[in-house]
Amino acid sequence: MTESLLKKLCCPIDKHDLDIDIINEGEEGEILEALLSCAECGRYFPVIYGIPILIPDEYRDESMEKPLLKKWGYELTEGEDSELPLLEEKSGE
Numbered sequence: 006m007t008e009s010l011l012k013k014l015c016c017p018i019d020k021h022d023l024d025i026d027i028i029n030e031g032e033e034g035e036i037l038e039a040l041l042s043c044a045e046c047g048r049y050f051p052v053i054y055g056i057p058i059l060i061p062d063e064y065r066d067e068s069m070e071k072p073l074l075k076k077w078g079y080e081l082t083e084g085e086d087s088e089l090p091l092l093e094e095k096s097g098e
Contacts, residue, residue: 006036006055016043
C-alpha cells in the first residue's frame with residue numbers, strides 16, 4: 006500500500022478518516038504492515054502484505070486477527086455497539 010492510496014481510504018462503516026500506525030515498510034516506502042483505525046467509531050483495520058483489510062464486522066474473525074495485533078503490541082476490548090472488540094491503546098505506551 007502506498008501513501009497515495011492511504012489518502013483515498015476512509016472507514017467503511019462511518020466514512021471518517023483513518024489514522025495509521027505503520028508497523029513495517031518495504032523498499033521505496035511501501036507500507037507492508039500497519040494498523041488503520043477510525044477515531045470516530047473505534048474500529049481497527051489491519052494492513053497485511055500491503056493490503057488494507059477493510060471489511061464489515063460480520064465478516065471478520067477475531068481469532069485470526071488477535072495474534073497479529075498482539076504481535077504488534079495491541080490488545081482488544083469489548084465494544085459497546087459492535088460484536089467486534091475494539092482496539093485499546095498500544096500496550097507499553
